[in-house]
Amino acid sequence: MKKSVRVRYFAILREQRGLDEERITTEAATAGELYEELRKRHRFTLPADRLRVAVNDEFEPWEAAVRDGDTLVFIPPVAGG
Amino acid sequence: MSFRLSSAAIDAAALMDGLRDARAGACVAFEGRVRDLNDGRAVRGLDYEAYAPLAEKEGERILSEARGKFPIIGAVCVHRTGSLALGDVSVWAAVTAAHRDAAFAACRYIIDETKARVPIWKKEHYADGATEWINCATRGGHAGAGKGGA
Numbered sequence: 001m002k003k004s005v006r007v008r009y010f011a012i013l014r015e016q017r018g019l020d021e022e023r024i025t026t027e028a029a030t031a032g033e034l035y036e037e038l039r040k041r042h043r044f045t046l047p048a049d050r051l052r053v054a055v056n057d058e059f060e061p062w063e064a065a066v067r068d069g070d071t072l073v074f075i076p077p078v079a080g081g
Numbered sequence: 082m083s084f085r086l087s088s089a090a091i092d093a094a095a096l097m098d099g100l101r102d103a104r105a106g107a108c109v110a111f112e113g114r115v116r117d118l119n120d121g122r123a124v125r126g127l128d129y130e131a132y133a134p135l136a137e138k139e140g141e142r143i144l145s146e147a148r149g150k151f152p153i154i155g156a157v158c159v160h161r162t163g164s165l166a167l168g169d170v171s172v173w174a175a176v177t178a179a180h181r182d183a184a185f186a187a188c189r190y191i192i193d194e195t196k197a198r199v200p201i202w203k204k205e206h207y208a209d210g211a212t213e214w215i216n217c218a219t220r221g222g223h224a225g226a227g228k229g230g231a
Contacts, residue, residue: 008132010130010131010132010200010202011130011202011204011214011217012202012214012217014130015214045219046217046219047219050217050219054132054135054200057134057135057138058135058138059135059139073132073135073200075132075135075200076202076214076216076217077216077217078196078197078198078199078200078201078202078216079196079201079202079203079214079215079216079217080129080160080172080195080196080199080201080202080203081113081171081172081192081195081196
């Protein structure tokens with residue numbers, strides 16, 4: 001089933017994508033599947049096991065279902081301080 | 082309890098004033114500053130970028146956890162975003178408590194958890210013109226959290 005989601009990009013992913021955010025139509029069932037789809041399409045260098053994912057501004061597991069209208073953020077390794 | 086992001090310089094004196102409390106016999110503050118060297122490379126400045134809605138939520142959760150773990154009175158943490166120069170304050174955390182043990186321990190907890198969990202990223206600009214997103218290298222093994230900073 002096709003869904004329309006918003007993906008926001010930060011830091012190294014924003015630079016590798018060349019965009020802050022985009023709307024994507026996908027058949028990915030989970031957040032993990034969506035990342036793999038985008039990683040292949042845009043040649044992101046970070047594997048999923050180095051990232052976390054947020055759905056609608058909350059951390060979620062990679063198995064989280066992708067629903068129409070969701071906002072997803074793939075979170076590169078953090079480096080505050 | 083308050084965790085904030087700031088695109089302007091951190092006013093530590095004003096934040097400290099906000100923590101005044103007659104019950105507090107101790108106030109411990111930690112100030113992280115931009116350093117001129119990381120992993121042997123000369124640094125000339127850096128950029129911080131944050132995923133604001135989740136950074137603020139996760140920061141508030143950390144402050145709340147600190148309150149649960151230690152007998153503290155007040156706690157504040159502010160993290161910069163934007164471009165910083167050498168010596169600029171990148172993060173400021175302070176805790177008040179009746180006694181110093183809890184204030185030291187809680188301040189340490191807050192800064193350590195902030196560095197490890199809050200979605201904030203640091204891009205270093207080196208003297209030779211190169212730049213790098215810290216902890217995001219994909220060669221040379223897994224870059225550990227907490228590397229390269231305050």
